[in-house]
Amino acid sequence: MKAFSALPIGIFFGIVLIKSEVASWLRVRAMFRFEEAHMYLVIASAVVVGAIAIQLIKRLGLNTIAGEPVSLKAKPFTKGTIIGGVLFGMGWAITGACPGPIFAQIGSGEWMAGVTFIGVFVGAFLYAWLKPRLPH
Amino acid sequence: MMDSLLAPWPWYVAGPLIGLVVPLLLLLVGKSFGVSSSFRHLCSICLPGSKLDYLRSNDWRAESWNLLFAVGVIIGAGIAVFFLSSSPVELLPESYSNRRGALLLLVGGILVGFGTRYADGCTSGHSIMGMSSLNWPSLVATISFFAGGLFVVHIIL
Numbered sequence: 651m652k653a654f655s656a657l658p659i660g661i662f663f664g665i666v667l668i669k670s671e672v673a674s675w676l677r678v679r680a681m682f683r684f685e686e687a688h689m690y691l692v693i694a695s696a697v698v699v700g701a702i703a704i705q706l707i708k709r710l711g712l713n714t715i716a717g718e719p720v721s722l723k724a725k726p727f728t729k730g731t732i733i734g735g736v737l738f739g740m741g742w743a744i745t746g747a748c749p750g751p752i753f754a755q756i757g758s759g760e761w762m763a764g765v766t767f768i769g770v771f772v773g774a775f776l777y778a779w780l781k782p783r784l785p786h
Numbered sequence: 787m788m789d790s791l792l793a794p795w796p797w798y799v800a801g802p803l804i805g806l807v808v809p810l811l812l813l814l815v816g817k818s819f820g821v822s823s824s825f826r827h828l829c830s831i832c833l834p835g836s837k838l839d840y841l842r843s844n845d846w847r848a849e850s851w852n853l854l855f856a857v858g859v860i861i862g863a864g865i866a867v868f869f870l871s872s873s874p875v876e877l878l879p880e881s882y883s884n885r886r887g888a889l890l891l892l893v894g895g896i897l898v899g900f901g902t903r904y905a906d907g908c909t910s911g912h913s914i915m916g917m918s919s920l921n922w923p924s925l926v927a928t929i930s931f932f933a934g935g936l937f938v939v940h941i942i943l
Contacts, residue, residue, distance in 0.1 A: 651852035655814040660858020660925055663807050667859065668875060669802030675878050682932075682939035691797035692804065699805025700819075700918030707812060714816040722818065725906050725916055727923035734904025735912075735927045739934020744890055744943070748879060748909040749821040749902060752895075753856050758864030760877045765888050769895015772792030774825035774897065775833075777903035778840035783943035786903065 652716055667754040675746025682743050729752045745769075792872035808918050811846030815851050822858045822902035823849065905930070 667673045670692055681689035706712070706718050714720055725731075742748050745766045747755055752770060755763035777784075811819050827846035829836075833909050836842055847854075881887060902908040905927050907916060913931065916924020 652815055653854055656811065656851035656855040656908065657858045658859075659807060659810045659814065660855035661862035661865065662810075662858075663804070663855070664859035664862020664864075665866040665870065666795070666800050666803045666862075667876060668863045669795040669870060670797070670804075671794050671875075672804075673863070673877055674875075675882075676876070678935075679939060680827050682935045688797055692801040692909025693909070695797060695801025696805040696914050697917045699802045700808035700914055701920065703805065703809035704812075704919050709811060712813065714812070715814050716816060718816055720816070722812075722919050724919065724921045725912065725923055725927075727926060728906070730904040730906065731907075731923050731927045732930045734901045734906070736901070736934035736937070737897050738901025738905055739898075739931035739936075740935075740938045741894040741901055742797070742909075742931060743935035743938035744894030745898060747898070749825065749898065750859060750910050751909070752898075753859040754863035755877045757860035758867040758875060758877060759864070760895070762882055762888065762891060764876050765891040766895040766898070769892040769897075770899035770902075771828060771832075771893075771895075772827050773896040773899020773901070774903050775829050775899075777828060777900045778826070778836075778838045781838075781840050 652714075655715075663750065664754050664757060667751055668758055673747060673751030673758075678742065678746040705754040733785075741769075741773075788873075792870060804914065805918070808915060810854075817849075817851055818911070819915040820852070820907055821856065821859075822899075822908040823910060824852045825899055826903060827853055903932070 671677045671693055677689055680686045747766055752763055752766050756767060808819050811817050827849055828845055830841045830844045830846045833841060907927060911922040912927040
């Protein structure tokens with residue numbers, strides 16, 4: 651049941667992604683070209699607010715609304731962190747979209763984003779297929 | 787007030803609002819912010835008989851919040867474009883509306899899908915969630931994202 655709370659939070663995130671133009675190809679390109687600080691400032695201020703919130707949750711010992719302790723699983727470092735990270739960055743620059751904005755582009759009626767979506771699906775499948783042979 | 791709501795939002799409004807997604811998901815859903823794993827779940831759902839361990843061992847039902855979140859993003863984006871924007875929102879450039887553009891989006895998408903799964907996270911899971919929890923591999927991931935993006939923009943395209 652609590653999974654359904656993810657729907658309104660997603661709606662909120664989708665609105666912000668479009669209104670901040672973070673899901674716009676031009677903004678992503680301008681970021682990588684160092685032409686404007688917009689994207690950097692959005693990401694940095696999001697991290698500051700997120701970090702403060704996590705510290706508050708930890709120090710106040712807050713539980714989830716369902717009364718469970720908040721679990722924070724740290725992602726481990728692997729070779730994939732760098733190799734996969736670089737490949738993703740290349741795709742981000744080409745498509746102007748990371749996974750969240752892909753859904754946002756589709757929702758805003760940008761039908762070409764459907765091609766990006768198919769690509770991401772294929773890419774995720776390729777990873778599932780090649781995973782046993784990739785260095786980790 | 788209405789005018790500033792309908793205009794593009796400045797970073798000091800949008801950034802903190804995105805940051806708030808982190809505690810909202812942790813406290814209301816009990817999950818860590820991240821979007822790219824939804825594609826692993828979609829693969830598991832679309833290929834239920836797959837023998838690939840990465841898809842078979844994936845308990846997507848336990849992570850169904852992730853798919854609901856993605857559906858929410860689609861709905862929210864629609865609301866933003868059709869009800870909260872005074873001028874048309876351009877997301878992809880005009881130059882992509884042809885066969886070459888479609889091919890670029892397909893190849894770029896494959897890199898996004900493969901790369902985020904290999905790196906175990908994207909801008910949400912690593913750059914926002916991971917860095918907010920001061921997890922150093924997420925900083926390495928974020929630097930790698932930028933290395934890849936800078937390479938494409940300055941050297942290839």
